[in-house]
Amino acid sequence: MENNNKGLMLMVFSFFFCSMPTFSRQNYFTTIAPNQFMQYGDTLVSAAGMYEAGFFNFGDSQRQYFGIWYKKISPRTIVWVANRNTPVHNSAAMLKLNDQGSLVILDGSKGVIWSSNSTRIVVKSVVQLLDSGNLILKDANGSQNFLWESFDYPGNTFLPGMKLKSNLVTGPYRYLTSWRSPQDPAEGECSYRIDMPGFPQLVTAKGATVLYRGGSWNGFLFSSVSWHWQVTNKVMNFTVVFNDKEFSYEYQTVNKSIIARMILDPYGNSQRFLWSDSTQIWKAISSRPADQCDDYSLCGINSNCNINEFPVCECVEGFMPKFELQWESSDWSGGCLRRTKLNCLNGDGFLKYTNMKLPDTSSSYYNKSFSLEECKTMCLKNCSCTAYANSDIRDGGSGCLLWFNNIMDMRKHPDVGQDIYIRLASSELGYIKKLFRWKDRKEKEDTNLATIFDFSTINNATNNFSDTNKLGEGGFGPVYKGLMVDGQEIAVKRLSKTSGQGSEEFKNEVKLMATLQHRNLVKLLGCSIQQDEKLLIYEFMPNRSLDYFIFDTTLSKLLDWTKRLEIIDGISRGLLYLHQDSTLRIIHRDLKTSNILLDIDMIPKISDFGLARSFMGDQAEANTNRVMGTYGYMPPEYAVHGSFSIKSDVFSFGVVVLEIISGRKNRGFSDPQHHLNLLGHAWRLWIEQRPEELLADILYDNDISSKIIRFIHVGLLCVQQKPENRPNMSSVVFMLKGENLLPKPSKPGFYAGGDDTNSVGSPSIYEASMSFLEAR
Incomplete structure (x- = not known):
């Protein structure tokens, strides 16, 4: 399934919000007894008024269905349809209990077009709609046993x-x-x-x-x-x-x-x-x-899909592509074959994979009482057994899962996953261990630019990474608050078994942050590496991230307009430093409100440089086959073609500006009239000369109103569809502080408006940092 289909989901799901004709109310029911019936316009309502059931049609269609919907939600959202395969084609449809105690729908000629076909017959039964949305048929004499229920027929x-x-x-x-x-x-x-x-x-x-x-x-x-x-x-x-x-x-x-x-x-x-x-x-x-790795068997047999790598498909260690040329051209359907045959009863071992989505279990064997060691022993005794794992991971793990011959549809899990043990010949295991030791040594050499902290020091500072010290979770992994022995507060990012990113992002952040120093950038204090534990240690930001404030109805009141504009100005100066004033030209590639941290004085500091790219000299743009970032903040040329530049960060900055001013998320917002995201909504208000309607519900006076409108203007200039039309950050800083006339903005990227623009559509309906639509 192509990833670009996901951008159509909003349109796909719109059909679930069915627009019904106005009902001419006839009867209102709480139950239906054998002597009662329902027709078009009658409704059956649950006790607390949560759900409603009745006949409906779609638009001007003459086909009638009996269904269930939410009573108080508009537009009407259908959750169940009785006669989904057999609509009634006239207006005389009727729902009732027949003499056998079954619930039936009759057409105009009294023919049965749908029946519950209840197998139990009682003297007196009744139909009721529960507040769970379950339509039930039960004994009217008080028995709680249902004769029939719609939940059994989803x-x-x-x-x-x-x-x-x-x-x-x-x-x-x-x-x-x-x-x-x-x-x-x-x-x-x-x-x-x-x-x-x-x-x-x-x-x-x-x-x-x-x-x-x-x-x-x-x-x-x-x-x-x-x-x-x-x-x-x-x-x-x-x-x-x-x-x-x-x-x-x-x-x-x-x-x-x-x-x-x-x-x-x-x-x-x-x-x-x-x-x-x-x-x-x-x-x-x-x-x-x-994401791409969710497509079933994308990488073929004996392979692993990792959305954080490029290409996403790789053979399991000890295996090689069955068709090398096709594999190199990104046709992975042929899968992988063993490099070395198994020796079966004498000389095989297992390689442990962590944080995995387990392979297809449709042909697996399971035993819910075996231990992991018993599972291993059983696998070694069967020459066809190729992998084993716990079936249940609670309380340290229990139960046994065995796979035979080829494994299928395994992937690196987006955040936690499970351990699985893949069977290999002993000679392959020896080679792989040497390779892993070399990679680990090389990784440590790559981090020699930063101060190295002893792992035990950080472990003690975070109280053994306790949940009470946990500040949150980012694309890198969990973040913890720590207190050093000298009283210094720190923030610790932990790349370990729960991380969705890899070693390359870790090394990238260490290299860049060790060389960057600016008032509006978070300061990296050092790092720590111990086996599979990799930590980044930062100065502690007591006021957490910007999104924590601006998208919360209560906390947002703490940021008045003066402070909001100061935060925007600070972010712009941090980006200007990255693009122009630092030793290297840095493109952040993942600027968003959750990556803007606030110190004790609410001064903004840009963080999370795992996806950043650096350039020497005058280079300011590049292309990539591995699109990474966050939809909602990514510009069209990057999301669609993989082309990024300093203007990519400018686009992201413009989104952040409009989010700060409106108090709304670009990806989470849809205006009820035109169904536009925040950028489209801001653009429509601007061209209709109503920009003040974009403002968050925070009091302001006339002295600052013109400045707020100016910031909206700059934000719209930054999110223009074509990168060449966007200003660079030095111009942005000047425009935010200046009084000069500003150029007229053109339509934003991903604007899905009416005929007055050339719509480019919206790429997706969810917000997450992505690599080929990956959730970070």
Whole structure:
């Protein structure tokens, strides 16, 4: 699946927000008894008014469906459709209980076009819509056992409390199926299900073809799910029941006031949404596939996909490409073959891979009671066994997973992942160990520009990297506060098993930051290297990052307009130093509000130089096949073509300016009238001569209003679509402080407006630092 398809997701998902005709209210139900029926215009409402059910159609279509939607959310969002494959083609449709106790939909001639086909018959039954969104049929005499429930027949929406499940004895599956098209809820080609052969795993498929694999259940999450998102945004609890009779998977929100749903679209993309009461929009919090490495078996057999490397595909150590020429031309489908044959019962060993999404488990063997050592012994006894791992990582790990012959669809995990042991001939293991020792020595030589701290010193300063000392998580990994023995406060970035980046970014940051000194740059104090632990030690910033303030409705009040403009000015001077005044010309490539730290006096300091590039002399631009940065802050020429320059940073700076002034995120914002992102919204307000409507809800007086408008003007000049039209940072600094007339801005990059512009569209709907759409 091409990454550029992800940029269409907003349009793809718009069909879920169905625009319904105005209902002419006839009857309002809380339950449906055998002597009652519902027609078009009647609605069934859950007890607390969370959900509503009734007949609906799409636009001017005459096809009628009976469905469920959120009662208080507009536009109407459909979560389930009963007769998705058999719409009624006249206005006389009716829903009722028949004499056998089944829920049925009748057409105008009283023919049954849909039925719940309830297998149990009771004397008196009743239909009810629960506040979970579950439509149920139950005994009216008070039994809590449901005769039938809509949650057992999911459509394209996965709601809290709903289960994806399989009866391991009788075999039927319950899984999501996509809609056929935006205006047709009939069962589509794509499914989201638990794959049961071998060890159970979550997959998205188109027909019989797997598109994306969410991985196997590891005791906490499915192995491909981001741990960082789940820990830092603890809004959902995931539950799996796995025994001899059943495998089921469900989630619940930690608070009943949180409205969440997951959608499978017609193309096999899945997204989780949370409803925002403040903005009255659905906010996408995760999306799959998230990057190139999520495409199933992108790299073929016996390979590893690493989104932080270029090329992304590499053979597992001890293996080589099956077709060398195709591999070099980025056709990895042929996969990899062993360099040295296994010796089977005498002379094989295992190479440990850490932080991995485990390979496809559809042909694996599992034993939930074995230890890891027992798992290894069993693998060595079978000549076809090629890898082993724990099946459950809780409490230090337990259970056994074995893979046979070729392994498929393994990748470097975006944040945590698991350990897996790959079987190799002993001669290969000896060679690999020597190679690793050489790489480790070379890495240490590359960091000799910085002060080297002893690891134990930093470990003590951070209280053994305790959670109470943790300040947050970035693309590099977790960041901790530390206190040295002399009383100096420090901030420690830790590149270890939880990091999504690699050694190259570590070395890059050490080399650059050791040579850079400026009031508006964070100061690097040193680094520490010990085996697989790599640390960067910085001066401590007590006021955390800029995004912590400006996007919080309460904390944002602490930044008045004078301070906001001072912060913008400070950032501009830090960038000017990087581009023009430092020994090397530095292009940051990942400037964003979360990478602007604030000291005790709220002075801004640019941080996170892992993706920065340096140039000698007059060089100011380059091209790359490995696009890295953060969508929402990346300019069009870089995101689309990989071309970056000092004007790339200027674009990012312009986005930051507009975010500081508006208090809104570029990627998280969509104005309700034109559905534009922040740049498009600011541009439309500017050309309509209403720029003051962009301002955050912070009081200001007339003395500063003209200056704020000037900063908006400069911000729009910085985010212009063509890099040659953007000013350089020396001009930006002058324009922010000067009184001269400014040039007229042209439309911004990624502006998706109306006919008055040439729209270039929006590349993606989620914000994360990316490498080929990678989540950092």
